[in-house]
Amino acid sequence: MPADTTTTDGASGEIAGRLTVDTGTSAREIACRRITGKAPTIVWLGGYRSDMRGTKAEHLLGFAKSHGLGYCRFDYSGHGESSGRFEDGTIGGWTEESAAVLNSLGKAPLVLAGSSMGAWIALNLVRRAKEFGLEGRIKGLLLLAPAPDFTERLLLPKLSAEQRAAIETDGRLEIPSDYSDEPDLYTRALFEDGRKNLVLDGLIDTGCPVTIIQGMADADVPYEHALTLVEHLPHHAVILSLVRDGDHRLSRPQDLDLIGRSLADLVETAGEMA
Template sequence: MSDPKHFDSPRGRRLAYHLTLGAGPLIVFLGGLKSDMEGTKAVHLEAWARQSGRAFLRFDYSGHGLSSGTFEEGCIGDWSEDTFDILNALTTGPVLPVGSSMGGWQALLLSRRMSDRIIGMVTIAAAPDFTEDGYWASFSEAQKAQIETEGQIEIPSDYMEPYIITRRMIEDGREKLVLRKPLVLDFPVRCLQGTADTAVSMQTAIRLLEHAQSPDMRLLLVKDADHRFSDGPCLGLIDSAIEEVLALAAS
């Protein structure tokens, strides 16, 4: 595996990335909260892209993986800026974002900032608006008071060490909500969701499907698949969803 390259963003962040050259549209993998570009899905998709002769980008948001900063300093808006900045600086032409969990929210935000370049989208357990509808909505009055007075709280994770959730993340998330006003996705969208996902519910996936305006948007529920969605059959479904969107974009 080659060492990552680094991109110095106009906002002073140093982002680690791997860019595979190939035919467009460029496929960019947008990872989840506290995940990094060495995850199973990101590495698998890079191998798939190489085999298919496709252009592909995976990178670490600031405060994630090998990029600069700490997780606690960041928020949804920062990572949205990272996504836009690295794509804008390193790539040209059509883009197909593949967003996993929080990366699904990032893909939706990217569609607003880069609408002229996005030709389709694939989401995996997309988690739009989770800071408000997941975290804040589930916090007790004591937890909400702690965030207001101390600026952060610690919550457990099913997949890694506890998350530090800051007041800045909650407040910034409220400015980035996508399910409260029209969400126009003028391209084919394929959404994948496991029924055994304990981090993102099927109801979230259905809410996104019902809310978004798209000429061709479909949701595939996979029985007993969990939030990781990274075993062999699930990876194959991601590949198939990408291939389907690419074929539709080319037709």
């Protein structure tokens, strides 16, 4: 992993580094952690305002170690340990950072595990694989409570006329969060850039198997959104698992067990495709 600084975490055994993306005033330092192992390498793509130290990201680290697989997790700019202001982030920018991290891993085949917004970024990476130099490398997608196009399809319809006006006039909107004492922040740039990165505007030819896990008690991403996503996936190997009492976090022991079993199947299939 090319990085400005690299150290080894004795507790986790991960190589920790910082990867510089872009130049000049647009440069961002992305904090990354990885372990080496056999292919495919699993890459964790977190959700909006989450970081790489979360329960599911840690669980995938344990999964990778137990199976001798490579694993990489990182924070988008404005998240966790990476540099930058959160309010400056956009889907397009975070996708570019993700592509830079993937390219830093060499040429190994990849299985992307994307949670919520991370699933949108994973689908964006697949659609733009040739542009990012990733063509043929992404061998599987694990999408957890996927929220592709969430700004346009999930958030915007819920906003009042006053809230929409605030975005236009103030350039930002703060909404109380169910997961943090700090409010969720949505900027005009996030919405405008989101429209340039929509993936549910046509078929998404992933070229690889896709497994979706969606909670039916998810208050943030209704399970119908996962059904809509499936309609846009023409690949024959698409599996949708609905967890009747699962919420948006999907972090209970039984959820993590399902994630592990689903990932094991994807890894096996990816090995056959390599």
